[in-house]
Amino acid sequence: MLRLLTIELQKLRYNRAAKVISIIYFILITFIALIASIEFNFGDFHFRLADQGIFNFPYIWHFNTYIAAILKLFLAIVIVSMMSNEYSYRTLKQNLIDGLSKKEFVLSKFLTVLLFSIISTIFIFAVSLILGFSFSDYNEVGIIFSDMEYVAAYFIKLVAFFSFCLFLGVLVKRSAFALGFLFVWFIGEKILWGILEYRLYKEKADSIMQFFPLEAMSNLIKEPFTRLGAVQSAANQLGENFTKDYNVSMLTIGIVLVWTALFLYWSYAILKKRDL
């Protein structure tokens, strides 16, 4: 295990592009803190976003993981290129000749994905904790550490998404095309959703679409905005009522985990079948 991880890290350590993008990614996560400084002043009216309750425990876990998950696209570039580079440098072939098995090869990539996801999760946990302590109205331990399911969901979401990227890298062999394919897939799911919604009811469309990989990943952490107290009270005044389940559903976790396993298995199966 450790050997496979050090092999992969050696490849990444000296790759300047991968290093720069990873560093930018982690810096951007810390920049979530900057949201706190958004302020408006209209004469006597002071509006400060941080005071609107977005950094309240436990809501902050939901809000921060949702925002930070958008940034995963940066790391996706690193993951896709770490796979497709092996094809373009033909080092995949050399690695196998040197005595790495195909299983070990996929495993070394997946361990790196896990490592990135773990670091990112710890990072968002720390940033949220610090922001929460600075701005939250409630500071009881019981409240602080409630709703931790969002942090777990964040981790699962990253692992699944990066596994998808890994699979695309194996399948397409070129990083630009693999990222393009990812985008096309995303559009494809949206179009399919649109068609289903048009032909069926919205509920039915949702219940079918929840089984698709990107839709399932995005369902893991639902948008947190309509849950905000200020937004809800505003909506109530307009006669709108949100009754939405914001919790992380076990079914969605199950779907996402199955996709993750499939992506890994398919990556291995493709490698095994291909003549290099």
Add this chain to the structure above:
Amino acid sequence: MENILTISNLTKKFGSLTAVDNLSFTIEKGNVYGILGPNGSGKSTTLGIVLNVVNKTAGDFKWFDGNTSTHDALKKVGAIIERPNFYPYMTAFQNLQLVCKIKEVSEQKISEKLQLVGLLDRKDSKFSTYSLGMKQRLAIASALLNDPEILILDEPTNGLDPQGIHQIREIIKTIASKGTTILLASHLLDEVEKVCSHVVILRKGVSLYSGSVDAMNASHGFITLQSKNMELLQNALEGNPAFGIVKREGDFLIAYLNEPMDASEVNRLLFEKGISISHLVKRKESLEEQFLQLTKQN
């Protein structure tokens, strides 16, 4: 004799094309083997299969005693296929470090092997700045990191300039002299003739010959003769059981020997029959002639 690699009835099909057809041979410890064949004869495919990067269609191969998995066996093998593949953004030293990690050997030998191929002073240069000759030498250093039981080289001098070719050959000879088993795939005959003790000759995926280079040269050679009276000469030669086929080629007669006989003896024999000859050369067929003979399209 200890077997390093046993290939039995190996077959590989790419769609309708059969790249390797029912190939069998054995590599024994301590010998230097050459796989010869024109381009597209299945050399690289065969090596690809035993090196775990190409899937076989049928047949079998086993490394060493057959009890280790292929990827574990490959840790005791050093191999270079077609062209050197390394990470361009890493230095030579970092690339070799990575290979050590994959092969699970200590990193102490890196400098020694770089010294052997003459790259020690460039060890901290990025791979992308290397010339083709240097890349190929680095590949050899990398293949030697684990002090392999067998070194597999696929067209090691392909695309190199004469100086580069010379350097690579010197390195191969040095390695061979240390008793390392070598398997060398090439279409360059003098290369094989110079270093190999055994050959496997392939054409269109079929093995045409497999055995020692000396045995392949089993014929006793041939003589080229010329005389004023060619008919008399031809009759004299055909009447002697020591000569096999006698054929006319331009102004010369070519006679193949059935038994060892040196040129002066031929000369004496003919002189006794009253034939004086103006031209007499005895030659052995070169590997190249035999190879062309064997791989000739029929």
